Amino acid sequence: MKIEDELKSTVDYNKSTRVVLNLMYTQNVIADSFNEIIKPYDISGEQYNVLRILRGQKGHPANMCIIQERMLARTSNTTRLVDKLLLKNLVTRNVCPENRRKIEVLITQKGLDLLTELDPKVKEHEESFSKNLNEEELIQLNTLLEKYRTKIN
Amino acid sequence: MKIEDELKSTVDYNKSTRVVLNLMYTQNVIADSFNEIIKPYDISGEQYNVLRILRGQKGHPANMCIIQERMLARTSNTTRLVDKLLLKNLVTRNVCPENRRKIEVLITQKGLDLLTELDPKVKEHEESFSKNLNEEELIQLNTLLEKYRTKIN
DNA sequence: ACATAACATTTGTATATACAAATATAAATA
DNA sequence: TATTTATATTTGTATATACAAATGTTATGT
Numbered sequence: 096m097k098i099e100d101e102l103k104s105t106v107d108y109n110k111s112t113r114v115v116l117n118l119m120y121t122q123n124v125i126a127d128s129f130n131e132i133i134k135p136y137d138i139s140g141e142q143y144n145v146l147r148i149l150r151g152q153k154g155h156p157a158n159m160c161i162i163q164e165r166m167l168a169r170t171s172n173t174t175r176l177v178d179k180l181l182l183k184n185l186v187t188r189n190v191c192p193e194n195r196r197k198i199e200v201l202i203t204q205k206g207l208d209l210l211t212e213l214d215p216k217v218k219e220h221e222e223s224f225s226k227n228l229n230e231e232e233l234i235q236l237n238t239l240l241e242k243y244r245t246k247i248n
Numbered sequence: 249m250k251i252e253d254e255l256k257s258t259v260d261y262n263k264s265t266r267v268v269l270n271l272m273y274t275q276n277v278i279a280d281s282f283n284e285i286i287k288p289y290d291i292s293g294e295q296y297n298v299l300r301i302l303r304g305q306k307g308h309p310a311n312m313c314i315i316q317e318r319m320l321a322r323t324s325n326t327t328r329l330v331d332k333l334l335l336k337n338l339v340t341r342n343v344c345p346e347n348r349r350k351i352e353v354l355i356t357q358k359g360l361d362l363l364t365e366l367d368p369k370v371k372e373h374e375e376s377f378s379k380n381l382n383e384e385e386l387i388q389l390n391t392l393l394e395k396y397r398t399k400i401n
Numbered sequence: 402a403c404a405t406a407a408c409a410t411t412t413g414t415a416t417a418t419a420c421a422a423a424t425a426t427a428a429a430t431a
Numbered sequence: 432t433a434t435t436t437a438t439a440t441t442t443g444t445a446t447a448t449a450c451a452a453a454t455g456t457t458a459t460g461t
Contacts, residue, residue: 110386111378117393119320122275124397165256167272196409196456225264233263236392240270244277349426349439
């Protein structure tokens with residue numbers, strides 16, 4: 096559906112505006128649908144994102160800086176995000192002995208189990224959208240997005 | 249820049265995952281850059297969005313339902329969003345005489361002036377990204393996004 | 402060694418958002 | 432006309448986020 100119709104606009108946007116609105120709107124559609132999936136598991140999208148980052152560490156601890164720079168949305172508060180995960184025993188948190196400024200965050204077995212349970216649902220979610228495009232179009236969309244966002248100085 | 253590099257991933261994502269992450273991440277880049285623009289004017293992105301909807305009404309009042317269905321992100325609280333705009337005298341709010349359940353929201357001259365001042369900056373913002381693509385690619389990106397998000401039942 | 406700067410994280414506070422329940426009005430039905 | 436249902440908005444509450452300032456630790460320069 097055209098973005099103008101989604102947003103009930105009576106006038107057509109120009110191409111530059113359309114891309115911005117299309118991107119913002121599409122991201123919202125994806126995020127809403129994703130939130131439906133994780134809602135029963137009582138974690139937020141951001142919390143899920145952190146768990147994924149920690150699993151990607153493959154046993155190596157991640158400090159706050161690392162988590163922050165790998166997150167989709169650079170939240171200003173990784174501390175409180177990790178707090179929430181800690182309360183649910185999905186991660187552990189310890190002061191790094193080599194550099195006491197740093198905090199070592201690790202995913203627990205419970206956290207890994209949660210991700211394993213979610214994996215097929217997340218895969219299904221991703222594919223429910225991507226199946227609307229063929230292989231070539233998927234590659235094209237990825238390429239265009241990467242090209243689009245890159246600010247040239 | 250590849251999404252894997254942006255998110256400091258050591259492994260490559262599959263195509264479906266890449267699109268989701270690319271979309272989420274790109275939206276964040278755009279939103280962050282947009283927030284920079286409006287920050288000096290002391291309004292949030294959502295508030296700007298509501299003002300744009302109200303200007304689009306061309307003098308016709310909009311009620312809460314209309315505002316909500318035209319917003320990029322369907323916020324669960326249009327009331328408090330309009331509250332904020334009201335405090336800054338950017339909109340007026342009145343009970344609709346024909347249907348006292350409805351609220352008529354109108355943009356004020358002050359609100360229109362603010363938008364006029366922001367217009368060139370917003371245009372520049374949109375074009376700073378879209379200039380990375382040529383005409384054909386822009387059309388392609390819009391088409392792919394519209395196709396991608398459309399859930400087939 | 403001491404002062405200063407840089408780094409990593411946390412905390413305070415104000416604002417924003419999500420969700421459900423409450424309120425108020427209008428329309429439909431018996 | 433009284434009752435129920437539907438519609439439109441608001442409010443309460445809990446949680447999340449943004450931003451700046453504060454804290455604690457390590458590195459650097461004199």
